[in-house]
Amino acid sequence: MGFRKSLGSRSYVFADLRSLMAKASPLRSGDCLSGVAAATSEERIAAALILAEVPLKRFLDEPLIPYEEDEVTRVILDDHQPDSFERISGLTVGDLRNWLLSDAVGTEDLAQVARGLTPEMVAAVSKIMRNQDLILVSAKCRVVTRFRNTLGLDGCLSVRLQPNHPTDDVRGVGASIIDGLLNGAGDAVIGVNPASDNLRETSRILLLLDKVRQKFDIPTQTCVLGHVTTTLKAIEGGLPVDLVFQSIGGTEGVNRSFGVSVSLLEEAYDAALSLGRGTVGNNVMYFETGQGSALSANAHHGVDQQTIEARAYGLARRFKPLLVNSVVGFIGPEYLYDGKQIIRAGLEDHFCGKLLGLPMGVDICYTNHAEADQDDMDTLLTLLGVAGINYIMGVPGSDDIMLGYQSTSFHDALYIRRVLGKRPAPEFEAWLKKMGVTDERGDLIRHADVQALLKFEGT
Template sequence: MSSFAHSVGSRTYQFRDLKDLMAKASPARSGDYLAGLAAASVEERVAAQMALAELPLTVFLNQLLVPYEDDEVSRLIIDEHDKVAFARIAHLTVGDFRNWLLGDAVDELVLAAVAPGVTPEMAAAVSKIMRIQDLILVAKKCRVVTRFRNTIGLAGRMSTRLQPNHPTDDASGIAASVLDGLLYGSGDAVIGINPATDNVPQVVRIVSMLDEIIARYGIPTQSCVLTHVTNTIAAIERGAPVDLVFQSIAGTEAANASFGINLALLDESRQAALSLGRGTVGDNVMYFETGQGSALSANAHHGVDQQTCEVRAYAVARKFKPLLVNSVVGFIGPEYLYDGKQIIRAGLEDHFCAKLLGLPMGCDVCYTNHAEADQNDMDILLTLLGTAGCTFVMGIPGSDDIMLNYQTTSFHDALYARRVLGLQPAPEFAAWLKEMEIFTRDDYVTLGTALPPAFHNALLRLA
């Protein structure tokens, strides 16, 4: 690989290769310091960003950060790169690409046409030289629409994952949280549970319970048990009513191996879910979660900075046409994103890069209890992501996940974002909320003052 250099004032900074340049250009975050990759000073970071801005986009097709022969994610990125889509931006440098993205002539149709020609490394590179307002403005222009039992990602909409986790997988506790979430208008992205007991019989039990709730009340949404993909395949083979296949993914083959997956296994799971034909308005059957730091925590980052590794995971997601993708942005901990400032920046980077690549990107706006962050930081990130057109966020009782022991966004947080930003749920779900008398006006943010009649019996059963 070529070396790079750039001067700031009287000093010239040298970067040994493209990996080093990308890492040094990254805004400061604890994971890159932990890995020994970060810039040693603000001046060195500025020099790296200036050198990166002058780099032609074509360099990323010729100088791979992770060798082609060593990594199936690299092979996927190169083998499926759309040269026709790329032709429109092939003459640009990274800095020119930023200016092009911000231009008024580039709208959602142009961005959708170019997306297959943008590699993860190009997206990561341009994000490193963008301000927060740049990340918001461009992401807002990206429109990615997916469908299963409803339509997610339309303009003026923000969906929510209803996350009724329970520390013992108690059926009544789960049902109570589902009811609570529905009464706040949550759940149009998915009703998704992290099981406390992760085995195939438990997956079958929970997914069957959720299917019964969705069918009983005619809810135009989908369910998912966030278990390992092999458990979901086994549940499908046992006849379980699986809607979506979930899997955590990462940006290198080695990191994915630490999750016990590869591209072939993900393809097998997608084909299994498609064979059930459970979608009513579409066939996007995959749900992926990502997060900056996963490759580093698995010692599988190949010397690549954590944000670029994260964006490489989006190439994996894009391959399988998911209904939903989200970054669990602050979940891995302060070793990777130290404080609220780093979490906010990372969440907006992840959303921007994924949308630029054509993914239906949401975000788990969250932090662990030992991070230097609080709910005010999460309010800021939630509001910024809503402004940026984030596809979906999480909804959980009281914003406190008592099973996973971290802080995220609550049902009322999502309702706040919809109210203040003038956003609505997915159209099919919004119509159901009005029909069920959960919302009382066509704005879909004005809650009824009494328990809707349809839920009276449900409340009695829970009591």
Template sequence: MAYKFTLRGKTYSFKDLKTVLAKATPERSGDALAGIAAEDNKERIAAQYCLSEIPLKAFLDDLLIPYEKDEVTRLIIDDHDTEAFKPISSLTVAEFRDYLLSYEVDGKTLKGLAPGLIPEMVAAVSKIMRNQDLISIASKIEVVTKFRNTIGLKGHFSVRLQPNNPSDDPKGIAASIIDGLMYGCGDAVIGINPATDNPQEVSKLLKQLDDFRQQYEIPTQNCILSHLTTTFEIIDKAPVDLIFQSIGGTEKTNSSFGIDLKLLQEAYEAGKELGRGTIGNQMMYFETGQGSSLSADAHHGVDQQTLEARAYAVARKFDPFLVNTVVGFIGPEYLYDGKQIIRAALEDHFCGKLLGLPMGCDVCYTNHAEADQDDMDSLLTLLGVAGCNYIMGVPGADDIMLNYQSTSFHDAMYLRKVLNKRPAPEFEEWLLKMGIFDDQGNRKELKEQMLKLK
């Protein structure tokens, strides 16, 4: 179906819904690279006006990627809850924005609405929002998950302790873990990107982490971010807590990652059988990022932000413990500068939370992007206000294995302090017991505590 909108005497024509969505997207280098971005701000504004008048129902009928050609589309449509959709089924995109911003619509209402929303709807409404709208609405939503501790409670803010090492050196990893724990990091997960996906090496890392966790009775969960097939190979032999996989918003993108929905379902069932959680058993951990479909030539002419939202439908299917948009990792070809990275992260967080996901964000950029740590400080603070569940904690904010810039252990301390946020409750109790924090959330003099963890 074609769409038209007249702006100041000029009529803009858009051949289909995915064209409207692409042209309405705030400026993004990846969409320009794909040849689907608006030609200028006038066309972008016209597309946003046009998009604002489209009924939400249209996204259920005018599918961006054909049902018969894409299993992610089939998942989105087949799992749509028509009852949950009823309260907003008569609204346009603009009316949906007003509804979400209204004082009467609270977190409980939005939680009930989530099963009735599909990714294309939430991506669409995000495109006509200001940053403050994205922050305001996301801040209403509490998505709580449980494994060995509780993540996502209002007033709490968690950190993935990321002790990556370019040679998977056990001593280097241990030093980074101890450093992070001394700053109250690691309640979301202690998660390592392995230098090699070798099953034997991954098993060794898992055992090292699990031995350390048990020795000091740390109420957290571990994860080696190996490929799903590697995890399957060792799942009966190694202490696997969280099951990790990168995912995308199209069948072809997921195929480029070496996975499909069937494999994810098998992993989900295998993880449930392990039963390693103590207070809950949500154990899937997914990472995403705008631009992955374009880089895999799997975007079908759909803009990268809408495809990112579609990845959240894949995540939602498997009741994850953590979801993480690695926002600036792919590079400036997809998100050119600090402004684009900040906007993309707020969109991703908003869309994920609205769809009912426990969203975290790797506040990051590559060294060749037009961004710096001041941009990341701004984004970190905005996400904290928006109610983001967790961020990364990397020694010095510089990942020496993946070669990109992220957030540090000190950054987590800063955010908790200025926004009066606490670690996960169970983890905070452990920090107090170990004498790492005092009851005001302040970090103590740590010489003696570090000797305990040597």
């Protein structure tokens, strides 16, 4: 059944819910590239007005990608919890927006309905919300996860220490680790993207990371962000694997292009759990996502890229991850053209993930051929900090020389913690104080006695 809306003398027709969702999306280059975007601002407004009147139940009755054709759709609908949905089952998309923004709805209310919401529902409501609406609701969401420390607590903001090196040189990786630790980064994870995704290189980096962690008794987790099949081989070989990483998308087709399936992720999840390496919890998965990945794989089914992104969160939710990271500006200007689109997408991704109950981080980033700069990233960093993001990236100098993109630095993390009064994960903060890196207030001690770290033989 289609939709029709008249604005003045003009009538707009939308063939189905999939088309309506796409036309209601804020403008972005990826939707234009795929041919699903609204042709004019007026058409976009007409679609948003209709979308606000759509009952939430319709998203259960009318999947955007058929159940029989896509295993991500099957995960989303099979995992839906009717009891959690009951409280909001009579609402429209517009009603849901008003409910989320209500002062009477707090953190516990949002947690209670999280498993009753589908990715398509949260994507729909995000399309009719202003940036400040996304920030306000996100700030009310709290998702706490645990492995060797506790992430996502109120008042905390964690940092992934990202010590990538273009040749996987262990001395270069080690030097960046020390740099990050001395700037208070690393409580989310010390995670390396390997330049060479093979078992030999993965083994070398895993052993280095675990050596540093054990030598200084750091209450954090480590990860080599290789393909899940490489990590499975590392687990089978008895290597020190804390977290299993994998990039995922919102359709079966895009995941196939990544070389993964739901069954493979389930195998890896069970393997990581069997190691029992966590000390305060057992959240063992780390997922990364990004708007545009389905379009680049020609696996988007005519669905807009933001809704596909939210569907990836529906898949991630099944595996109770420690970390989920939207690498928001990494794929390029073909999908998010400029700073304005990157900022909006980052706020949407964070909102949708947190509302679905995921521990969201955002790689606040851009490629050098995008119409964006570090001022745009400062803006998005500040907005996400206000919105209660769980963690951000810490890259030496904000310039990842291996992946070739611009992100946030250790000093950016210090800025946002200082200006918003945020602290690291409590176990990690206690370690920073014990090592003399920070004082009792959490401020860096520039003249600290940190010789033990600086003398580490692997740097």
